[in-house]
Amino acid sequence: MLITKKEIIVYKKKFGLHLKNKREELSLSQLDLASRMNVEKTAISRIENGRTNITLVTAIKISKALDIDLKELFDLD
Numbered sequence: 077m078l079i080t081k082k083e084i085i086v087y088k089k090k091f092g093l094h095l096k097n098k099r100e101e102l103s104l105s106q107l108d109l110a111s112r113m114n115v116e117k118t119a120i121s122r123i124e125n126g127r128t129n130i131t132l133v134t135a136i137k138i139s140k141a142l143d144i145d146l147k148e149l150f151d152l153d
Contacts, residue, residue: 089126090152096124098142098149112141 099109099120106120113120115137122128123138130138139146 085126087152088129091130091150092124092126094152095138095149098144099124102142104142109138109141113137 099106104112106124107117110117110120113134119128123130123134135146135149139149142149
């Protein structure tokens with residue numbers, strides 16, 4: 077199956093917005109989430125703005141930091 081660059085951009089932006097919404101539901105700042113994950117705040121910003129691909133390890137860290145299931149993190153609908 078072929079995925080276009082445009083589709084990748086759309087999914088990265090959707091994922092970033094979803095992450096931002098989940099983070100804000102918990103009243104966490106980007107810095108709070110970054111501290112929980114032991115990463116720089118700029119890493120969270122890049123993810124939320126759809127400017128980076130995340131790894132499975134990063135996704136697991138995010139889900140643990142937000143105390144949500146990994147599958148919930150990817151529920152973009």
